[in-house]
Amino acid sequence: MRITRRSFLKYCTASAAALGLNPVMLQQLEAALASDGAPTVIWLHGSGCQGDSVSFLNLFLDAPAVGHVDTKDVLLNNINLAYHTVVMASAGDTAVTMALQGKRKGGYVLVCEGGVATAFGGKACRVMTIGGVEKTYQEMVLELGANALAVLSVGACASFGGIPRSIYPLPPLLPSEPSGPTGILSVEEALAAGGVTGPVIINIPGCPAHPDWVAWVVVQLILVLAGQATLPELDAYKRPTALYGGNVHENCPRNPNYHPTVKATTFGEDGKCLEDLGCRGPGAYADCPFRGWNKGPIPQLEDLSVDPANYTRANWCVDSNGLCFGCVEHDFPGGDFYA
Amino acid sequence: MKITAAFDPITRIEGHLKIDVEIDHAGGVQQVVGVKSMGGLFRGFEKILIGRSPRDAQHITQRICGVCPIAHGVASVRAQDDAFSTVIPENARIIRNLINGANFVESHILHFFLLAALDFVEGPAMPPWQADWKADRRFSKAVNDIIVGHYVLALEKRRKADQMTALFGGNIFGLFLHRSRTRQSAFLRRIRSRRRRLIKTSRSRTRYGRIENRPAARRRRYLRARQVLLVRGQRRPESGVRGDGSGRPGQQRP
Ligand code: SF4
Ligand code: SF4
Numbered sequence: 132m133r134i135t136r137r138s139f140l141k142y143c144t145a146s147a148a149a150l151g152l153n154p155v156m157l158q159q160l161e162a163a164l165a166s167d168g169a170p171t172v173i174w175l176h177g178s179g180c181q182g183d184s185v186s187f188l189n190l191f192l193d194a195p196a197v198g199h200v201d202t203k204d205v206l207l208n209n210i211n212l213a214y215h216t217v218v219m220a221s222a223g224d225t226a227v228t229m230a231l232q233g234k235r236k237g238g239y240v241l242v243c244e245g246g247v248a249t250a251f252g253g254k255a256c257r258v259m260t261i262g263g264v265e266k267t268y269q270e271m272v273l274e275l276g277a278n279a280l281a282v283l284s285v286g287a288c289a290s291f292g293g294i295p296r297s298i299y300p301l302p303p304l305l306p307s308e309p310s311g312p313t314g315i316l317s318v319e320e321a322l323a324a325g326g327v328t329g330p331v332i333i334n335i336p337g338c339p340a341h342p343d344w345v346a347w348v349v350v351q352l353i354l355v356l357a358g359q360a361t362l363p364e365l366d367a368y369k370r371p372t373a374l375y376g377g378n379v380h381e382n383c384p385r386n387p388n389y390h391p392t393v394k395a396t397t398f399g400e401d402g403k404c405l406e407d408l409g410c411r412g413p414g415a416y417a418d419c420p421f422r423g424w425n426k427g428p429i430p431q432l433e434d435l436s437v438d439p440a441n442y443t444r445a446n447w448c449v450d451s452n453g454l455c456f457g458c459v460e461h462d463f464p465g466g467d468f469y470a
Numbered sequence: 471m472k473i474t475a476a477f478d479p480i481t482r483i484e485g486h487l488k489i490d491v492e493i494d495h496a497g498g499v500q501q502v503v504g505v506k507s508m509g510g511l512f513r514g515f516e517k518i519l520i521g522r523s524p525r526d527a528q529h530i531t532q533r534i535c536g537v538c539p540i541a542h543g544v545a546s547v548r549a550q551d552d553a554f555s556t557v558i559p560e561n562a563r564i565i566r567n568l569i570n571g572a573n574f575v576e577s578h579i580l581h582f583f584l585l586a587a588l589d590f591v592e593g594p595a596m597p598p599w600q601a602d603w604k605a606d607r608r609f610s611k612a613v614n615d616i617i618v619g620h621y622v623l624a625l626e627k628r629r630k631a632d633q634m635t636a637l638f639g640g641n642i643f644g645l646f647l648h649r650s651r652t653r654q655s656a657f658l659r660r661i662r663s664r665r666r667r668l669i670k671t672s673r674s675r676t677r678y679g680r681i682e683n684r685p686a687a688r689r690r691r692y693l694r695a696r697q698v699l700l701v702r703g704q705r706r707p708e709s710g711v712r713g714d715g716s717g718r719p720g721q722q723r724p
Contacts, residue, residue, distance in 0.1 A: 178513050181484050182536025185580070189629050216481045220588040223477035248512075257510040258486055260478035265488075294533045295513040310521060312514035339536065456529070464530065467523035 170356055171239040172349075173230050173275055174215040177268040178256045178295040178315055179245030183286040184217045186339035213239070216258075227259050234275055240352060241279040241330070246288040246295050247272055247321035250314035272318060273325040281331040281352055284318040284369075285345055290334035291317050291368070291461040298462060319369065331362060334369040338458035343422060344374050368461050370416075379455050380412035382420040399452060409470035411457035412449065419455070423447045471495075479510075482585040484537045486510030524550055537580055540573035540635065569635055576631035583624035591617045 174184075212218075213233035219226060233239045245268070248255035253267035260266065266274075276282050287293030296315035298308070309315065316324065319332050335344050348371060354360035363371040385392050385404045395403035406413070424447045448455050457463055471494075478488035492504035515534060519527055527546040532539035544566060551558060558566075590606055591614050609617065 176486070178511060180533045180536040180539070182533065182539065185536045188580075188584075188625060189632060216479050216486075217484070218584060219481050220593050222479060222481040226479060226481055255512045256486065257488075258479060260476045260488065263476065265478070294518065294530055297518045297530075310518050312517045313512060338533070464526070468526045468529060469523060 170280070170353065171211045171213050171233045171236065172215075172242055173213050173233050173239055173279075174242040174244065175258060175268065175271055175275070176216055177243060177245030177258070177272070177289065177318075178248045178313065179286055179288040179293070181217055181244065182339040183244045183337075183345075184215070187342045187345055189342050223260075227261055230259070230275070231261070234278060237278055238356075239275075239279055240281050240283060240349075241272075241275050242283045242285055243272060243276075243289045243318045244285045246292045246315035247318060248295070248313040249316055249321070250312065255313040269321060269325075272321055273327055276318075276322050276325075276330055277327050279330045280356065281333060282318060282322065283345075283348060283352075284332065284334045284336075286340045287336050287338040287458055287463050288315070289318045290336035290370075291463065293338060294464055297464055332369055333363070333365065333371065336368075336370060336375075336459045336461075336463075337417070338456075338463060341419075341422065341424065344371075347371070347374060366416075370459070374418055375416050375459060377416065377418050377421070378413070379415040379417060379419055379449075379457075380410075382418075383412050383449055384420065385449060386412075401452065405449060405452075405454055407470060408454060409468055410449065410454045411460075411465075412455040415455055415457035415460055417459040419447045420449070423450070482588065484535050524553060538573065538577045540570050544570050572631055572634035576628050576635060579624050579628040579631065583621045584628075587617060587621055591621075593618065593621070 214230040247269050249269060253269035256268040257265050258268045258271055284290040288295055292315045295311045297310045333348055335348055351363045355362055363373060366372050380386055391404040393403050394407045395405050456468055473493040475491050476488060480487040480489060488508045488510055490506040491502060494503045496503055515531060519530055528543045531542040531546045534542045591609060
């Protein structure tokens with residue numbers, strides 16, 4: 132089992148289209164990686180379910196030209212993953228030391244998964260003990276965020292509060308009264324409240340976040356750190372517009388030429404628009420209809436109606452006759468899912 | 471002499487855990503005399519669900535754990551069956567079991583290899599796979615290497631199990647189920663056609679589905695479901711579902 136940095140490049144080469152890389156950028160990426168440009172990553176888990184980590188394990192590519200490349204290649208070589216409590220072998224003090232070492236060395240990227248609990252003095256989510264003192268997630272986000280090059284909020288909880296916050300805008304609750312009891316803030320809000328303004332903050336929402344989205348941002352960051360690119364363009368919610376620019380409804384295969392198909396009246400009706408059942412596609416901005424939730428060849432839209440026998444595209448929410456819940460939006464989960 | 475030590479964080483679990491250990495001499499022998507374990511995360515899912523439509527529970531509760539979401543979703547959907555007095559068709563039961571089974575396989579592989587195995591085998595010599603203790607290294611180098619090979623294989627196999635979860639689960643539990651699926655098209659073809667057939671014939675949501683079209687009935691059902699929560703005292707009193715201001719539980723609007 133010998134894995135080299137090349138496999139990350141292979142991954143990027145083969146999925147260049149999906150990752151939005153052109154040949155010039157690939158060359159630059161190669162240069163960046165050759166000069167040991169792999170950044171240290173400290174991945175903290177807060178008030179979330181760690182589903183983004185599990186989702187990230189599904190990063191996958193199998194292209195004829197480059198062979199088989201997947202998560203292990205990317206993880207094992209290219210990001211120096213100093214701290215990640217789901218996969219790291221060590222625990223306790225040694226694990227903490229690794230995070231602190233990364234911090235001392237500087238030049239690291241902080242990945243935050245999970246919202247920041249502020250109730251009970253932040254004790255609703257405590258993450259580690261340093262020198263006999265319990266540290267809350269809130270404290271660690273501020274401490275590690277202050278010196279980070281960039282802070283990536285992965286998943287809906289870290290980006291906007293998500294389900295632990297649950298802003299439920301329907302009566303009887305007051306508008307924007309969160310029903311989550313632990314005073315969840317998004318990482319961005321928590322950093323602002325703690326007076327940390329230094330690092331670049333990029334939100335990668337989704338419940339869970341798509342592994343490609345995370346990989347895309349990591350690739351961009353490697354390029355930025357090597358001085359080969361500028362920061363990706365972000366929208367008002369600090370989401371990269373390259374990933375979260377398109378509207379789900381407009382690109383939905385059940386909305387060909389902007390004319391939605393017959394509306395479904397019950398679940399299990401293939402090919403019918405789910406708007407009447409509660410689909411939030413019209414308000415969701417992400418590239419799910421193109422990217423799908425698997426690796427596989429990305430087809431042209433007209434291919435979507437073909438016989439399932441030739442159905443090479445990845446599965447995604449609406450395609451599986453499920454609703455789009457708008458999991459990438461700032462108000463997720465919002466009100467009742469089903470109409 | 472008494473020694474106390476804290477292990478925090480305990481890694482390779484879902485969640486946040488701290489273990490406090492006390493070691494002391496008892497009867498002339500040094501031994502562990504006290505252990506406390508502490509979960510470090512509280513999100514209050516019960517509170518989050520209050521006030522929402524009951525059908526949202528199957529999606530919200532899946533976010534309790536990213537490793538075993540389906541188990542929570544299934545538990546919630548069964549509770550709903552009870553609340554709505556739904557008798558689900560045989561095919562719906564089969565689909566649910568298939569989804570649950572797929573996730574069962576996925577999370578077992580994940581747990582056995584990614585989470586547990588590194589306590590007993592030596593991982594690749596790089597972060598984050600470097601273990602810092604060698605307490606229970608009872609395998610020979612050869613066996614160790616085989617298991618590490620399996621560890622890498624497990625990453626791939628668990629993804630395939632996840633693919634099955636997504637295939638079947640997409641439209642019943644929705645959101646959390648869109649993980650990858652296999653590229654083996656023959657398998658896909660078989661599974662997809664089977665799933666479509668099952669869903670077409672089962673109408674697993676028939677009861678809910680028909681009601682979807684009738685606003686009055688939908689409202690009645692919705693109020694009834696809220697009433698269930700109300701009777702159990704789980705709703706905020708000021709949010710009275712009956713609209714007459716009394717908010718007392720146990721009384722149904724005529
Ligand atoms: S299913 Fe949803 S996203 Fe697709 S056309 Fe209908 S409303 Fe739009
Ligand atoms: S289709 Fe909607 S619910 Fe599904 S992942 Fe995309 S934004 Fe989220």
